[in-house]
Amino acid sequence: MKDLDDIQAVMATLGTQAKDAAAELAFAPAEQKRKALEAAADAVWARRAEILEANEKDMAFGAEKALSPAMMDRLKLTEDRIQGIVDGLRAVAAQDDPVGEVLTEWDMDSGLHIQRVRTPLGVVGVIYESRPNVTADAGALCLKSGNAVILRGGSESFNSSGAIHACLVDGLRAAGLPEAAIQLVPTRDRAAVSEMLAMTDTIDVIVPRGGKGLVGLVQREARVPVFAHLEGIVHIYIDAAADPEKALKVVMNAKTRRTGICGAAECLLIHRSLVDTIGQGVIRALIDAGVEVRADAALQKVPGTVPASAEDWGREYLDTIIAARVVDDVDAAIAHIRKYGSHHTDCILTEDDAVAARFFQRLDSAILMRNASTQFADGGEFGMGAEIGIATGKMHARGPVGAAQLTSFKYLVTGDGAVRG
Amino acid sequence: MKDLDDIQAVMATLGTQAKDAAAELAFAPAEQKRKALEAAADAVWARRAEILEANEKDMAFGAEKALSPAMMDRLKLTEDRIQGIVDGLRAVAAQDDPVGEVLTEWDMDSGLHIQRVRTPLGVVGVIYESRPNVTADAGALCLKSGNAVILRGGSESFNSSGAIHACLVDGLRAAGLPEAAIQLVPTRDRAAVSEMLAMTDTIDVIVPRGGKGLVGLVQREARVPVFAHLEGIVHIYIDAAADPEKALKVVMNAKTRRTGICGAAECLLIHRSLVDTIGQGVIRALIDAGVEVRADAALQKVPGTVPASAEDWGREYLDTIIAARVVDDVDAAIAHIRKYGSHHTDCILTEDDAVAARFFQRLDSAILMRNASTQFADGGEFGMGAEIGIATGKMHARGPVGAAQLTSFKYLVTGDGAVRG
Numbered sequence: 001m002k003d004l005d006d007i008q009a010v011m012a013t014l015g016t017q018a019k020d021a022a023a024e025l026a027f028a029p030a031e032q033k034r035k036a037l038e039a040a041a042d043a044v045w046a047r048r049a050e051i052l053e054a055n056e057k058d059m060a061f062g063a064e065k066a067l068s069p070a071m072m073d074r075l076k077l078t079e080d081r082i083q084g085i086v087d088g089l090r091a092v093a094a095q096d097d098p099v100g101e102v103l104t105e106w107d108m109d110s111g112l113h114i115q116r117v118r119t120p121l122g123v124v125g126v127i128y129e130s131r132p133n134v135t136a137d138a139g140a141l142c143l144k145s146g147n148a149v150i151l152r153g154g155s156e157s158f159n160s161s162g163a164i165h166a167c168l169v170d171g172l173r174a175a176g177l178p179e180a181a182i183q184l185v186p187t188r189d190r191a192a193v194s195e196m197l198a199m200t201d202t203i204d205v206i207v208p209r210g211g212k213g214l215v216g217l218v219q220r221e222a223r224v225p226v227f228a229h230l231e232g233i234v235h236i237y238i239d240a241a242a243d244p245e246k247a248l249k250v251v252m253n254a255k256t257r258r259t260g261i262c263g264a265a266e267c268l269l270i271h272r273s274l275v276d277t278i279g280q281g282v283i284r285a286l287i288d289a290g291v292e293v294r295a296d297a298a299l300q301k302v303p304g305t306v307p308a309s310a311e312d313w314g315r316e317y318l319d320t321i322i323a324a325r326v327v328d329d330v331d332a333a334i335a336h337i338r339k340y341g342s343h344h345t346d347c348i349l350t351e352d353d354a355v356a357a358r359f360f361q362r363l364d365s366a367i368l369m370r371n372a373s374t375q376f377a378d379g380g381e382f383g384m385g386a387e388i389g390i391a392t393g394k395m396h397a398r399g400p401v402g403a404a405q406l407t408s409f410k411y412l413v414t415g416d417g418a419v420r421g
Numbered sequence: 422m423k424d425l426d427d428i429q430a431v432m433a434t435l436g437t438q439a440k441d442a443a444a445e446l447a448f449a450p451a452e453q454k455r456k457a458l459e460a461a462a463d464a465v466w467a468r469r470a471e472i473l474e475a476n477e478k479d480m481a482f483g484a485e486k487a488l489s490p491a492m493m494d495r496l497k498l499t500e501d502r503i504q505g506i507v508d509g510l511r512a513v514a515a516q517d518d519p520v521g522e523v524l525t526e527w528d529m530d531s532g533l534h535i536q537r538v539r540t541p542l543g544v545v546g547v548i549y550e551s552r553p554n555v556t557a558d559a560g561a562l563c564l565k566s567g568n569a570v571i572l573r574g575g576s577e578s579f580n581s582s583g584a585i586h587a588c589l590v591d592g593l594r595a596a597g598l599p600e601a602a603i604q605l606v607p608t609r610d611r612a613a614v615s616e617m618l619a620m621t622d623t624i625d626v627i628v629p630r631g632g633k634g635l636v637g638l639v640q641r642e643a644r645v646p647v648f649a650h651l652e653g654i655v656h657i658y659i660d661a662a663a664d665p666e667k668a669l670k671v672v673m674n675a676k677t678r679r680t681g682i683c684g685a686a687e688c689l690l691i692h693r694s695l696v697d698t699i700g701q702g703v704i705r706a707l708i709d710a711g712v713e714v715r716a717d718a719a720l721q722k723v724p725g726t727v728p729a730s731a732e733d734w735g736r737e738y739l740d741t742i743i744a745a746r747v748v749d750d751v752d753a754a755i756a757h758i759r760k761y762g763s764h765h766t767d768c769i770l771t772e773d774d775a776v777a778a779r780f781f782q783r784l785d786s787a788i789l790m791r792n793a794s795t796q797f798a799d800g801g802e803f804g805m806g807a808e809i810g811i812a813t814g815k816m817h818a819r820g821p822v823g824a825a826q827l828t829s830f831k832y833l834v835t836g837d838g839a840v841r842g
Contacts, residue, residue, distance in 0.1 A: 023759075027782045100782070108804055112793055119785055121815050204815060225646070225816050246838030253840035338444075360833050361448045361521070364540055372533055372836025381841065382832070383529055394542050394625060394829035395646050396817040408815035411803070412781050415793025417667030419674035420802065 004187045011195040014150050015202030017180035018123045022148035024178050026120050030097035032175050037093035037140055040171025041086045044136065047167055048082045054159035055132065062156050067130075070260065075130045075156055085136045085164065088386055092140040095385045098404045099146040111418040118407040120146030122204040125196045126388065127152045127218060129210035132160035138207070139168045139182040141388045145406035148181050150203065152196060154210070155188040162186075197222040207389050207401070212316075227401050229366075229392040231316040232262030233342040234374045237269040237333040237359070239350035244278045246371055247349045251282050253373040254347065256289050260318045262390060263345055263377030267313070268293075268324040269333045275299065275326055283324060296325035314340030330355050334362050341365060343392040345377040366392050366399040425608045432616040435571050436623030438601035439544045443569035445599050447541050451518035453596050458514035458561055461592025462507045465557065468588055469503045475580035476553065483577050488551075491681065496551045496577055506557045506585065509807055513561040516806045519825045520567040532839040539828040541567030543625040546617045547809065548573045548639060550631035553581035559628070560589045560603040562809045566827035569602050571624065573617060575631070576609040583607075618643040628810050628822070633737075648822050650787075650813040652737040653683030653765040655795045658690040658754040658780070660771035665699045667792055668770045672703050674794040675768065677710050681739045683811060684766055684798030688734070689714075689745040690754045696720065696747055704745060717746035735761030751776050755783050762786060764813040766798040787813050787820040 004010060025033075044051065055077040062072055098118050105115040124147045126138040135151055142149035153161035165184040172179050185192045196203060197218060205225045208218035215228050236254055238247050254265035270279040280302050283293050287304040294312045295305035305324070312323040313336070327333045330348070337346050347369040348359040356370045367377050377400070379387025384402030391397045397405040425431060446454075465472065476498040483493055519539050526536040545568045547559040556572055563570035574582035586605040593600050606613045617624060618639060626646045629639040636649050657675055659668050675686035691700040701723050704714050708725040715733045716726035726745070733744040734757070748754045751769070758767050768790040769780040777791045788798050798821070800808025805823030812818045818826040 026785060106804065108802065110797065110802065112797060112802070114803060119815075243838065249838055249840055250836075257841055356835075364447060364831060367832045367834060369834045370836065372834055372839040373841050375841040376531065376533060376834065376836075376839070381529065381531065381533070382535060383527065394540075398829055399832045408819055410785060411788045411820045413788060413790045413793055413797065414777075415671075415791065415797075417664065417670055418793040418797070419670055420678055420794050420796040 007189050007191040014183050015199050018148040018150050019202050021178040021180040022122045025146045034093045036171040036175035036177050037089050039174035040168045041089035043167035043170035045086050051163040054163035057159045058157055071130050085133050089140050091385045092144050098407050111415050113414045115412040116409050119410045121408055124149045125203040125206040127208045129154040130156045132157040134209055135161040135164040137386050138388050141403050145403040150183050152185040158188050200224050209389055227391040227397045229344050229390050231342045232344040233316050234265045235267045235337045235346045236265045237348045239355055240271040240273045241352035242349040243351055247278050250373050255322050257375045259320050263374045265374050269327050272326050272328055292321045294323045298326040299324050345374045347374050428610050428612040435604050436620050439569040439571050440623050442599040442601040443543050446567045455514045457592040457596035457598050458510050460595035461589045462510035464588035464591035466507050472584040475584035478580045479578055492551050506554050510561050512806045513565050519828050532836050534835045536833040537830050540831045542829050545570045546624040546627040548629045550575040551577045553578040555630055556582040556585040558807050559809050562824050566824040571604050573606040579609050621645050630810055648812040648818045650765050650811050652763045654737050654763040655686050655766045656688045656758045657686045657768045661692040661694045662773035663770040664772055668699050671794050676743050678796045680741050684795045686795050687737055690748045693747050693749055713742045715744045719747040720745050766795045768795050
């Protein structure tokens with residue numbers, strides 16, 4: 001590694017090494033990658049004391065910098081959380097290998113047999129903030145999908161990420177895979193981020209994980225493709241044909257299970273016919289659970305609500321607050337969501353199939369739900385084992401991004417001397 | 422439409438109209454889109470005299486500008502070529518509608534049923550050169566896939582494209598679809614191209630169709646995603662285990678059937694053991710067919726070859742020229758293609774399954790072929806009905822881009838009051 005002060009040179013070296021590793025990884029046998037991930041899991045558990053020690057340094061640094069309690073919590077590692085990292089690595093190891101999977105195949109009259117098979121993207125850049133476990137999750141998913149990865153963790157989690165990364169390298173070494181398959185930017189210097197965003201020759205896609213500030217910066221400035229969501233402005237619409245019990249249960253879960261995740265509900269739309277029935281009941285239950293309900297004029301008659309202002313529509317609180325408003329019908333709900341949504345996750349509560357179909361057809365969020373909590377918006381809950389993030393764009397990856405979506409494809413065409421007429 | 426001199430305003434209007442049309446098209450019934458394409462085909466045939474007249478104006482303009490014979494040929498329309506356009510429109514009309522197609526679906530223990538269904542990308546921008554038929558092909562594929570399209574044809578084909586576009590609008594009108602679903606930039610001003618490349622708010626993807634100059638410009642300057650290939654530096658490797666007859670037949674077809682298309686072979690790699698047998702035979706046949714064979718030192722002993730220079734490796738001739746060189750084995754062929762290829766189409770001639778598998782696995786071109794002519798690199802020959810272009814990038818679309826690849830997807834998740842624990 002070059003002098004760490006010369007960030008451009010450091011990053012260029014990481015980029016070249018990643019590209020070389022990616023060329024080898026592209027055809028690494030599934031078993032070898034599985035072995036590397038199992039060995040990494042073993043190493044994380046064996047070296048947990050070391051990881052906790054590194055994490056203590058980060059926590060001390062965080063306390064000195066007076067990080068918020070929420071950030072300190074995200075940063076903190078415990079033996080339980082390390083067990084979670086180990087489990088995650090083993091879960092990805094156990095997944096089917098996407099590389100080489102035949103997506104579809106067919107024959108042509110010309111005598112050609114055509115197969116479409118998965119192939120890795122190449123080099124993935126992951127830029128994240130304080131959670132040190134992203135080091136393991138992102139490293140594992142990229143390796144599984146045959147991609148090399150350059151990880152740039154937050155400066156707060158510098159030591160923790162470094163200790164976890166060392167274990168991933170142990171795994172690569174044990175399996176005889178190139179160590180540069182998973183690289184961690186070896187400096188806290190923020191200039192490394194700007195460098196990554198412009199490394200069009202060596203990085204194929206960037207995945208930012210973190211707050212709106214980081215994601216917005218990456219989306220604005222990256223010159224390589226980005227898989228991300230800026231915000232989860234999640235709507236739930238209670239339709240005239242909603243089942244009262246399901247509505248109450250789903251709304252409460254969607255808002256209150258965890259308020260800080262991107263699948264948490266941020267805006268409640270209630271059909272006008274339900275204001276005095278289900279609507280009141282749901283709003284009261286939210287208030288009783290400690291949620292501040294910012295209501296439009298029609299809903300302000302429910303005791304305990306506070307008046308919503310124009311800024312409350314299309315707002316991501318990530319907190320115990322929800323906006324609530326009355327709509328005339330499903331089309332008005334759709335219109336509201338089109339105007340204020342963020343194409344992340346939106347939900348309808350209804351027993352009417354035709355209304356649900358209309359909601360599913362006329363909206364284009366990455367995830368549309370019916371009679372289910374929006375908190376399910378997660379790769380694990382979708383059965384993907386793990387996710388590197390959730391994407392709201394329409395290019396390539398969308399929704400929870402697991403190993404399969406970190407691949408592209410190629411066509412394999414076989415003839416028996418076929419020529420074109 | 423605003424004053425045509427204010428290009429920025431003109432393009433902004435096209436963009437807004439396209440976005441509005443896309444919102445409607447996204448859930449337009451398959452039958453309505455099919456009807457529009459059939460009606461457009463009828464209109465093209467009914468108004469063929471008008472189209473030919475417009476084309477004569479373009480041909481006169483082209484002659485004045487002293488366009489090359491190849492460009493004049495691409496520009497020229499005849500009744501036969503118009504029949505081809507009509508057939509193309511009907512072929513796309515008859516294809517299955519990709520929008521709403523369930524790509525995969527599964528159940529989770531939590532009670533969720535998850536579907537992944539195709540959804541349109543939104544607005545496609547197509548920038549092309551002299552071929553007026555691209556107007557119909559691109560317009561049809563975008564409509565089929567539920568996307569609005571902004572077409573920017575070459576200034577040479579301005580009148581022809583305008584006349585064809587009028588027929589597409591006839592079709593949209595007949596089917597009751599928004600006319601702005603297929604818009605043609607109504608001015609020859611080249612500033613329209615730069616505008617399109619920066620319309621990140623209204624254009625979701627740009628497809629450039631044309632020479633390296635145009636495609637390179639779009640790839641360098643576009644701020645929206647691009648589906649394209651810059652060059653087709655197509656290699657054919659004749660392996661030690663190649664069948665002599667197939668090798669001869671396939672190489673001749675790959676080089677000479679049409680030299681100006683992106684799937685035409687540009688470089689021949691010959692296994693060292695075959696120099697005096699198949700190698701000589703193939704090279705002689707090429708020379709006899711009028712192809713200039715630029716040979717490396719080992720192949721220069723074949724009479725009629727000319728010496729290759731370093732610039733001949735990785736070069737796209739699009740002409741009756743081919744580079745030829747000897748390699749030691751399949752790995753050397755792979756190394757050459759990795760170094761000089763363009764990830765478009767590369768081919769191996771061999772009867773050895775293990776060698777073919779190695780070639781398929783270790784190379785990552787959009788299309789890899791075995792014992793088949795590279796001239797098959799075409800959406801029609803892949804059974805896609807038509808293609809809007811061929812892409813060599815790895816993001817989203819790859820290889821021949823038909824209607825299906827002009828779509829993204831969304832997740833439709835159904836529960837029965839499911840909440841997350």
